[in-house]
Structures are given as structure tokens and as C-alpha cells.
Amino acid sequence: MAWITKNAGTMQIDRREEPYLSDETRAKLEAEVIPRYATRQAATLPVLHEIQHQHNWIPYQALEEAAEFLGLSAGEVIDCATFYEEFFLHPKGRHLVQMCQSLSCELCGHEPILEKIQQKLDIMPGETTDDDRVTLMTVECLGSCGTAPALMIDGTLHENVTWEQAKRLLDDLA
Amino acid sequence: MALAEPVLLKRIPPPPWGNVADRKLVTYSDYVATGGYESLKKSLEMPPGELVDLVKASELRGRGGAGFSAGLKWSFLPAPDGERRYLAVNADESEPGTFKDRLLIDFDPHLLIEGIAICCHACQLDTAYIYIRGEYHHQARVLEASLTEAYDNRIFGPNSQLGQINGRDVHCYVHRGAGAYICGEETGLLESLEGKRGWPRIKPPFPAVAGLFQRPTVINNVETLADLPDILSRGVDWFRSIGRASTLGENVPGSYGPKLYGVSGHVNIPGVYEEELGVPMSQLIEKHCGGMRNGKKYKAAVPGGISMGVLGTDQYDAELDFDIGRRYNVLGLGTAGVIVMDEDTDMVAVTRNIARFFSHESCGQCTPCREGSGWVYQMLCRIEQGDGKYKDLDLLDEIARSMGAMPGTTICGLADGTNWAVRTILEKFRDEFESRCTASLVQVGVPSSA
Structure with missing residues (x-):
């Protein structure tokens, strides 16, 4: 739910010496991404994608660094980042398992598969396993309605998924 | 006249398509070998204004949902003033049940790219952004690779076939979203492109006048743009021979x-x-x-x-x-x-699924949508579990109506979507809902089948 405000006022901020946005990344973004847009703010989504790609999630300190890089206030970047579901502002597992729960997938039987995945991983959607291996999420429509049910693991879409296949895929995750 | 042969899907094999990784992509050379980019050459010989009139005459209506005439939308743009003008391609295909744009990008991305180039010339746009939803990881990579091919073959970039528009080289970029259905709404998409939360804007001003970065902007769906090459190569008469005129009256567009x-x-x-x-x-x-x-x-x-x-x-x-x-x-x-x-489908469960989608994807800007969609979802959960009352059904109808049926209660059409989905199911399958409910005061012992 994009509109639920997060408890930014009372949150603990973990900081580290080494910047999340390295000089190398900054130079790359400056050369490849910034010239694409009329304002620096428009590069917010690509910059956040890059940070998440490198660090698996987006720590608060990285949001501040992104704001400084883009010439914005931290508030403007946080305002943007909290809106989008694909930006993880809390640590997530090494692997991300997303099960589609929209209408076509429900009609084609996603529920028994999801239940078995929950049992196997011993977590509910939105949670991460104790060993930080897998984060399970339910998502709305992966655009795979014709090949439902759909399961996305680390950005790779698996279509017409059966429990046997899902089980194999989960076993293969390191 | 019926469709004799596939047009948009002419380079795409019939389903089943197998897994994403096994699909054979139509590369630039495959595309050119099958007559690709001929329409772009043809369009470049025409003055931009003529091209807009041609698309208007074809009565091509937007394929993204609203069905507004594409040529008419283009004609709302002010005359070029030498400053930047934008094309935003809507590839934020997030509506459950919709997966057509993904197929075009999966197999035949150059059809879209040719359409983009034609549109850039017709409307004198110098920068195009393909806004693709965050979940389409593979498709974003396919588009990036195909755009590199297009740049290498001088479709875009310096010394391109399009030449300079508004005194600038023409560019086309992929911009990835990050998981928000509302960014498929045209002004929400523009906000997201500007690096803000995807809150739809109040119109007017319309994007044609003040869109991306407050400059004139055209926003078209992937399939609408993919229609352009064939309209050019086969002509307006061919396009209008497919489909039919409106049966509702002479002034209604066909x-x-x-x-x-x-x-x-x-x-x-x-x-x-x-x-x-x-x-x-x-x-x-x-x-x-x-x-x-x-x-x-x-x-x-x-x-x-x-x-x-x-x-x-x-x-x-x-x-x-x-x-x-x-x-x-x-x-x-x-x-x-x-x-x-x-016949075995539980319509209450279907409505609950739809209501959950909208309550989850409401951007939260307008109160009727933000609150109403959540209430509708909660009530439907209650009815599905057998705890509903008859009066809930009337309340459900009333909430749905006050969310979206009255124009002007919300900025964008998301609330209308919730309203229509809930209300039409309730109207057409009311007996199923009633069999799950009990009277409000006296328990009459209707068994719950949940």
C-alpha cells in the first residue's frame, strides 16, 4: 500500500564510513543517466534501481547520498522511494520469490502452490527466512495472465508453474 | 471485413510460446528482411502535418484502455517552438488480464521502435521515453538491446534518419518503473518519469500542452504505436476496412x-x-x-x-x-x-480479488478512492467468509457508486475501475452474494458455503 507513511521520524539510522554510492557509480550515472533527462530529479528512479542492484536493498544512508547526488533534499528522495513497491527500504533475503495473486493466477490455482511454498520456507508473504536466504512476497499481476500461475524468482519469470517445479526452483536457491 | 492474416503478430509464432528464455527474438536484421523500417522511410518523405492527418483519417483509437483517437490527441500539440517536446511510451502494463504489450516486446521490439520513430517525426518530438514497468526485467533488457541496434543503424542518435528535430538529435531511452499500477495512468506516468511519486495530475493542463517537464508531450500505448507502420505501408483504406463503424449513431467514432x-x-x-x-x-x-x-x-x-x-x-x-x-x-x-x-467460479471470491487489487494499488491521493477501496475489500472478505449481512450488499453498491460513478470525486479513473468492477458483478450475480449473507437482526440459519 503505497500511501501508508513509514515511521521515518523515529527510525534508527545505521551509518557506515564507506559510501553506498561509490565514486565509480557516480561517474557512471553522471555519464550515462543524467544526460537523458531535463532535470536531475528525473534520474531518481534509475539511481535508486542502481543502488538496489548493487546492495540488494536501499539503506537510509544511501537515500541521503542519492539526494545529495541529485541535488535534492533527502525528503524528496524518500517521498519518491517509499511510493514504489519494488524499492526495498529494509534488508531482504539473498533471493526474492514473488508469487502473483491477481485474478487469472487465482483462477488457475495459485493458492495451493503459495501455501506449499509458505510451508516449505516456513514464512508468510512479506517475511524473510531466518538464514536471510529467501524473502517471499505476493504481488499483483506479473503480466503473465496467459501462462498463469506465475512465479518470479530474482527477476526471472517462471510461467505455468506447478508445485513440483516451484519446489525444484526453491531447492536450487543457494 | 475479417482479418485475413496477422498484422501486429506477423513475426510472432502462435502460442504456446514456451518459457521466456527460449523465445526467438526478431533482431534488427530479421526485421528489415521482412519489410521492417520501410514505413519509417515512407513517413520521412511526408511532412509531419500530413502524417498527423493520415493517422486521424485512419480513426486509430488508443489501445491502452481509453480508446481516444490517436490522431486527434496528436493534433492537440501546439506548434513547435524550438524547445524540447517529448514522447512517453506507456509500457506500464499492470492491469490484471493484460499481457499483449509484453508479447510485442518479447518477440518483436523493433515494431514498437519503428512506431516510436514515426510518431517522433509526425509530432516533431525529439526525446522518447519508454516507461516500462519494474516487473518486466527481461523485457527492459530486450528493449535496451534493440535500441542499441536501432542507434547502430541510425534510427536514433546523431546523424540519424530522422535528422534533427527541434534542433536536436532524436533520442529514445528505456525508463524502468518500480512496481506501481497507477504509473500506467498518463499523468501518473509523467510524475514518475520526473522522479516523483506517481500521483496523477489534475487536468487541465493536458499533457499535450504541459506534460513532461511542463513541455508538450504525447503519451501513447505500445500497441497504438505498433499499429503505425502498417497504417503507413498498407494505407488508411486498408485499416478502415477492418473492424466496423459504430452501431450507436453516426457521430460516434467507429x-x-x-x-x-x-x-x-x-x-x-x-x-x-x-x-x-x-x-x-x-x-x-x-x-x-x-x-x-x-x-x-x-x-x-x-x-x-x-x-x-x-x-x-x-x-x-x-x-x-x-x-x-x-x-x-x-x-x-x-x-x-x-x-x-x-461455471465453478465463485464470483464473491472474484470480486474480493479485484477489490484487493484496487485497494492495494490506490495511490492514496484522493480520499474516496483510498478509503473506499479498502472498505469495499474488507466488506467483501466478510461476505466471502459468510459473515455478511444483506444490508452490506446495498452498502457495497453505495460505496462503489460514491467512489467513482459521479465524475469529479477523484483525480484519475482508478476509483471508476473499482466502482464498475464491484457494481457490475453485484448486479449480474446478486443471488450468489445473497446466498452468503444473513439478515441483519435475526439469524435465519443460512449455511455459509465459504
Whole structure:
């Protein structure tokens, strides 16, 4: 739910010496991404994608660094980042398992598969396993309605998924 | 006239398509070898204004859901003043039931890229952004690779075939979203492109006048742009010979051209099929999809993405064109993502699923939508569990109506989607809801079948 405000006022901020946005990344973004847009703010989504790609999630300190890089206030970047579901502002597992729960997938039987995945991983959607291996999420429509049910693991879409296949895929995750 | 051969899907094999990784992509050389980029050459010989008139004359209507005339939309742009003008390609395909744009990008991205180049020339736009949803990881990579090919072959970039527009080289970029359905709404998409939360803007000003970075902007769906090369190569008369005029009156725009129908749910062979506009749903299911799954009977169907409402059991033969809304008590054709449901489907569960989607995807800007969609979802959960009261059904109808039926209660159309979906199912399948409810004061012992 994009509109639920997060408890930014009372949150603990973990900081580290080494910047999340390295000089190398900054130079790359400056050369490849910034010239694409009329304002620096428009590069917010690509910059956040890059940070998440490198660090698996987006720590608060990285949001501040992104704001400084883009010439914005931290508030403007946080305002943007909290809106989008694909930006993880809390640590997530090494692997991300997303099960589609929209209408076509429900009609084609996603529920028994999801239940078995929950049992196997011993977590509910939105949670991460104790060993930080897998984060399970339910998502709305992966655009795979014709090949439902759909399961996305680390950005790779698996279509017409059966429990046997899902089980194999989960076993293969390191 | 019926569609003799596939047009948009001419380079794409029929389903089933197998897994994403095994699909054979149409590369630049494959595309050119099959007549690709000829239409772009043809369009570059025409003055931009003539091109806009041509698309207007074809009566091409937007394929993204609203069905607004593409040529008319283009003609709203002010005259070029030498400053930047933008094209935003809407590839934020997030409506449940819709997967047609993904297929085009998966197999034939150059068809889209050629359409973009034609549009840039017609409307004198110097920068194009393809806004693709965050979940389409593979498709974003495909587009990046295909755009590199296009740059290498001088479709875009310095010294390109398009030359300079507004005194600048023409560029096309991929911009990835990050998981928000509302960014498919045109002004929400612009906000997201500007690096803000995807909150739809109040119109006017319309994007044609003050869109991206407050400059004139055209926003078109992937399939709309993919129609352009064939309109140019085969002509307006060919395009208008497919589909049909409106049956509702002379001044109502007709439904012309080929259309991609994404069929999913309880059919034997789900997939994306190309047909003329106005094809009856029964024909789509029986001719292309191999009939209903497991020999079951048809019960209901969503005509074009879940925000459009539901076709009832007696509307199996509904013709899927832009007039569908006025004829069959649904919101419209939408994206033509047809979700078919068989006789065993629990319509209360379907409504609950749809309501959850909208309550989850409401951007939270307007109170009626933010609060109303959540209330509707909670009530439907209660009814599904057998705890509903009869009066809940009237309340449900009332909330849905006050969310979206009255124009002007919300900024964008998301609330209307919730309203139409909930209300049409409630109207057409009320007995199913009633059998789950009990009277409010006296428990009459209706067994809950949940």
C-alpha cells in the first residue's frame, strides 16, 4: 500500500564510513543517466534501481547520498522511494520469490502452490527466512495472465508453474 | 471485413510460446528482411502535418484502455517552438488480464521502435521515453538491446534518419518503473518519469500542452504505436476496412483496425490473439482458445482488464469493440485482456480479488478512492467468509457508486475501475452474494458455503 507513511521520524539510522554510492557509480550515472533527462530529479528512479542492484536493498544512508547526488533534499528522495513497491527500504533475503495473486493466477490455482511454498520456507508473504536466504512476497499481476500461475524468482519469470517445479526452483536457491 | 492474416503478430509464432528464455527474438536484421523500417522511410518523405492527418483519417483509437483517437490527441500539440517536446511510451502494463504489450516486446521490439520513430517525426518530438514497468526485467533488457541496434543503424542518435528535430538529435531511452499500477495512468506516468511519486495530475493542463517537464508531450500505448507502420505501408483504406463503424449513431467514432486480445483464465489455450475489432467473445474462445477448459460451461468474463467490470452469463456473444460499454453494461473495452471464468467460479471470491487489487494499488491521493477501496475489500472478505449481512450488499453498491460513478470525486479513473468492477458483478450475480449473507437482526440459519 503505497500511501501508508513509514515511521521515518523515529527510525534508527545505521551509518557506515564507506559510501553506498561509490565514486565509480557516480561517474557512471553522471555519464550515462543524467544526460537523458531535463532535470536531475528525473534520474531518481534509475539511481535508486542502481543502488538496489548493487546492495540488494536501499539503506537510509544511501537515500541521503542519492539526494545529495541529485541535488535534492533527502525528503524528496524518500517521498519518491517509499511510493514504489519494488524499492526495498529494509534488508531482504539473498533471493526474492514473488508469487502473483491477481485474478487469472487465482483462477488457475495459485493458492495451493503459495501455501506449499509458505510451508516449505516456513514464512508468510512479506517475511524473510531466518538464514536471510529467501524473502517471499505476493504481488499483483506479473503480466503473465496467459501462462498463469506465475512465479518470479530474482527477476526471472517462471510461467505455468506447478508445485513440483516451484519446489525444484526453491531447492536450487543457494 | 475479417482479418485475413496477422498484422501486429506477423513475426510472432502462435502460442504456446514456451518459457521466456527460449523465445526467438526478431533482431534488427530479421526485421528489415521482412519489410521492417520501410514505413519509417515512407513517413520521412511526408511532412509531419500530413502524417498527423493520415493517422486521424485512419480513426486509430488508443489501445491502452481509453480508446481516444490517436490522431486527434496528436493534433492537440501546439506548434513547435524550438524547445524540447517529448514522447512517453506507456509500457506500464499492470492491469490484471493484460499481457499483449509484453508479447510485442518479447518477440518483436523493433515494431514498437519503428512506431516510436514515426510518431517522433509526425509530432516533431525529439526525446522518447519508454516507461516500462519494474516487473518486466527481461523485457527492459530486450528493449535496451534493440535500441542499441536501432542507434547502430541510425534510427536514433546523431546523424540519424530522422535528422534533427527541434534542433536536436532524436533520442529514445528505456525508463524502468518500480512496481506501481497507477504509473500506467498518463499523468501518473509523467510524475514518475520526473522522479516523483506517481500521483496523477489534475487536468487541465493536458499533457499535450504541459506534460513532461511542463513541455508538450504525447503519451501513447505500445500497441497504438505498433499499429503505425502498417497504417503507413498498407494505407488508411486498408485499416478502415477492418473492424466496423459504430452501431450507436453516426457521430460516434467507429472501431477500426486489428486488435490484440489477451485471453486468460478457464480456456484450453490461453494467449494473445489478433482479430478485427468487434469480434464476438464466443468466437475468440471457440476459434482460438480451443473452448472452455475441461468441457465446463461459460459463466462470466472480464472484457478488458479487471477495471472494466464483468460480462454476465447471457453475454457470451458480446462483440468486443469500443461500443461494448454502452451495449453490455460494462465500463468499456479497456485493454482487451479477456479473463474467462467457468461455471465453478465463485464470483464473491472474484470480486474480493479485484477489490484487493484496487485497494492495494490506490495511490492514496484522493480520499474516496483510498478509503473506499479498502472498505469495499474488507466488506467483501466478510461476505466471502459468510459473515455478511444483506444490508452490506446495498452498502457495497453505495460505496462503489460514491467512489467513482459521479465524475469529479477523484483525480484519475482508478476509483471508476473499482466502482464498475464491484457494481457490475453485484448486479449480474446478486443471488450468489445473497446466498452468503444473513439478515441483519435475526439469524435465519443460512449455511455459509465459504
